[in-house]
Amino acid sequence: MTLTSPDVDERTTTRSDTPWVTVVWDDPVNLMSYVTYVFQSYFGFGRAKAERLMHQVDEDGRAIVATGAREAMEAHVEAMHGYGLQATVDRAPAP
Structure with missing residues (x-):
């Protein structure tokens, strides 16, 4: 007896835990x-990491400062707005 599995088109399969x-x-x-x-104060980054990300914002126009579940990223964005910084939530780039 041979067990077969249904065909799965992996191109259309999405992961529900896709990071944001x-x-x-x-x-x-x-x-x-x-x-x-x-x-440093909100994310708890050390000075070197905080400065590296700040320079990335200044030079590239943007920096990814956190990755995780959408709800957590939305909370970070709200906090950044509270500090007067412009921030958005986006899907994590493909590896």
Whole structure:
């Protein structure tokens, strides 16, 4: 007796646990030192990581600062807005 499995088209299969990201965007208002401070105080990043992400925001116009479940990323975005930073939630880039 041979067991067979149904055909699955993996191109149309999506994972329900697809990670999401919090993206912080560059703006003309906030000082680089303030953005570094926010990353350190809210996310708990060390100074070097906070400065690296701040420079990425400044130079590339954006930086991914967190990855995880959508609800958590939405909470991070709300917190960033509370600090006066521009931030959005997006799907994590494909590996």
